[in-house]
Amino acid sequence: xxxxxxxxxxxxxxxxxxxxxxxxxxxxxxxxxxxxxxxxxxxxxxxxxxxxxxxxxxxxxxxxxxxxxxxxxxxxxxxxxxxxxxxxxxxxxxxxxxxxxxxxxxxxxxxxxxxxxxxxxxxxxxxxxxxxxxxxxxxxxxxxxxxxxxxxxxxxxxxxxxxxxxxxxxxxxxxxxxxxxxxxxxxxxxxxxxxxxxxxxxxxxxxxxxxxxxxxxxxxxxxxxxxxxxxxxxxxxxxxxxxxxxxxxxxxxxxxxxxxxxxxxxxxxxxxxxxxxxxxxxxxxxxxxxxxxxxxxxxxxxxxxxxxxxxxxxxxxxxxxxxxxxxxxxxxxxxxxxxxxxxxxxxxxxxxxxxxxxxxxxxxxxxxxxxxxxxxxxxxxxxxxxxxxxxxxxxxxxxxxxxxxxxxxxxxxxxxxxxxxxxxxxxxxx
Numbered sequence: 414x415x416x417x418x419x420x421x422x423x424x425x426x427x428x429x430x431x432x433x434x435x436x437x438x439x440x441x442x443x444x445x446x447x448x449x450x451x452x453x454x455x456x457x458x459x460x461x462x463x464x465x466x467x468x469x470x471x472x473x474x475x476x477x478x479x480x481x482x483x484x485x486x487x488x489x490x491x492x493x494x495x496x497x498x499x500x501x502x503x504x505x506x507x508x509x510x511x512x513x514x515x516x517x518x519x520x521x522x523x524x525x526x527x528x529x530x531x532x533x534x535x536x537x538x539x540x541x542x543x544x545x546x547x548x549x550x551x552x553x554x555x556x557x558x559x560x561x562x563x564x565x566x567x568x569x570x571x572x573x574x575x576x577x578x579x580x581x582x583x584x585x586x587x588x589x590x591x592x593x594x595x596x597x598x599x600x601x602x603x604x605x606x607x608x609x610x611x612x613x614x615x616x617x618x619x620x621x622x623x624x625x626x627x628x629x630x631x632x633x634x635x636x637x638x639x640x641x642x643x644x645x646x647x648x649x650x651x652x653x654x655x656x657x658x659x660x661x662x663x664x665x666x667x668x669x670x671x672x673x674x675x676x677x678x679x680x681x682x683x684x685x686x687x688x689x690x691x692x693x694x695x696x697x698x699x700x701x702x703x704x705x706x707x708x709x710x711x712x713x714x715x716x717x718x719x720x721x722x723x724x725x726x727x728x729x730x731x732x733x734x735x736x737x738x739x740x741x742x743x744x745x746x747x748x749x750x751x752x753x754x755x756x757x758x759x760x761x762x763x764x765x766x767x768x769x770x771x772x773x774x775x776x777x778x779x780x781x782x783x784x785x786x787x788x789x790x791x792x793x794x795x796x797x798x799x800x801x802x803x804x805x806x807x808x809x810x811x812x813x814x815x816x817x818x819x820x821x822x823x824x825x826x827x828x829x830x831x832x833x834x835x836x837x838x839x840x841x842x843x
Contacts, residue, residue: 457486464536482549501538504528508794509542543772543795545758548810550766561805562762565796568744570733570779570789572669575726578660578678578710582721586629587649593622593636594643630709632672632694652717658690660727661705668777669731670695676710680725688712688719692729733779733791743792747778749802750790751811760810762801768810771795 457467459479467476467486477486503512504523511525512533523530533541550560596618603612626636639646648656658678662670670692678688690712699706710727712719719725735742750773751758761769773795781787796802803810 452490454488454490457488459484459486484549501533501535502530503533503538503541504530505541507541507543512538512542514538544769545772546770547763548768548770550768550810552766555766555806558806558809560762560803560810562801563746563749563804565792565798565800565802566744567741567798568781569740570742570744570781570791571783571785572731572733572777572779573783574662574666574669574729574731576660576662576729578658578725578727580719580721580723580725581649581657581659581709583629583649583657583659586626586631587645587647589622589625589629590639590645590649593619593626593639594645596622597640598643627697630694630696630707635694648714650721652714652720654714654717655690656712656714656719656721657693658710658712658719658725658727659707660710660729661700661703661707662729664699664704664706665777667695667706669733670706670708670729671731671734674729674731676712677728677730678710678712678719678725679728680719680723682723683718686718688714688725730783733776735776735791736793742776743796743798744779744781744789745775745792745796745802746804747788747790749804749807750775751807758811759796760803760807761796762803768803770811 454469456469457472457477459465459482465479465481465486472486478484479486500515501512502515504526505511505528506523506526511523513530521530522528550558596615600612600615600619603615623636626639627633631639646657647653658676660676672692672694674692676690676692678690679686690710692708693711694709696707732740733742734740745759749759751760756772757775758770759773761771763769774793776791776793779789779791781789
């Protein structure tokens with residue numbers, strides 16, 4: 414006969430077996446570990462290459478290293494994703510200023526352009542920020558390769574432009590000035606009368622002469638001065654104390670040629686003599702044959718030594734100004750830039766042996782001081798002050814990124830195959 418104590422023991426054993434069966438090994442292991450719930454692993458990834466996603470089943474079969482850089486894979490837990498981990502959002506426009514890493518509830522609109530924000534994958538966010546690749550280089554490898562870096566700096570940039578000029582002999586411009594002055598004087602007289610038709614015709618003549626003066630290179634300020642003084646520039650045809658000198662620069666140098674910049678003038682016919690002046694106007698039209706543009710400088714001419722039609726050498730020392738007019742700009746060494754023809758790539762030291770390749774936009778080549786030899790680029794987009802750019806052995810880092818397959822498979826490479834396909838050029842948001 415079974416006693417009540419034996420019955421109670423059997424019931425307890427059944428309960429324990431049922432509990433083990435219901436929870437399974439995972440539940441039991443989690444209790445043994447001291448927790449009430451085991452984290453669920455969604456997949457394994459690489460800290461350097463988040464596009465790599467290995468399922469738990471594949472990981473158990475032995476795929477425990479990143480197929481790109483061979484780093485140990487790390488787990489991504491479902492709880493971390495569900496809790497609202499940091500997520501990238503963007504409006505779809507290119508540029509780091511249009512991509513945001515947000516934790517929790519995101520903004521609804523981009524604060525830069527006002528467009529609606531949408532969730533982005535890490536790969537999409539990288540592309541919009543101009544990141545073409547990431548690569549890891551061991552410290553010893555970097556040392557042996559001679560990798561050098563310099564910080565992105567804010568500074569003034571200068572450029573020395575040398576060109577050939579000619580002392581003005583421009584009777585056409587002198588005649589046009591006479592026509593304009595005559596029309597202005599006539600209009601002044603007509604304004605006191607009541608003949609509206611003649612007055613209107615004279616106004617048209619004044620405007621027509623003004624357009625001709627602009628086409629011949631006079632600035633608005635020079636035209637106003639001519640209207641006030643009503644005196645023709647006789648230095649256009651005869652030696653005067655101030656002479657106009659015409660010079661030409663190539664189209665790509667136009668950003669350096671600004672009204673008010675100082676010029677120095679020398680000529681082989683007057684050895685040892687130097688003349689100084691300022692740029693007074695710049696032609697509004699580029700010469701389609703030479704792809705150059707003409708500027709005019711007003712130069713001091715003591716003792717009337719400079720004569721019309723005389724050839725001279727002109728040296729312009731120009732300070733660079735950013736598109737918004739600022740003379741203090743971000744700058745990087747020229748040798749930090751890898752120019753593929755379609756885009757310009759800079760490698761950035763992210764520390765701990767990690768390097769990031771990023772697309773940048775730069776301005777014209779310059780120097781950091783007047784007459785300086787160090788070649789620099791003003792940075793228009795893509796970098797921040799203080800970031801460390803690789804200035805030596807950046808070709809090695811770029812090659813390493815292609816060997817790992819990151820740049821080629823995901824982005825086409827910094828200097829890789831995509832550069833051979835101009836038709837696939839990525840549209841840049843202006």
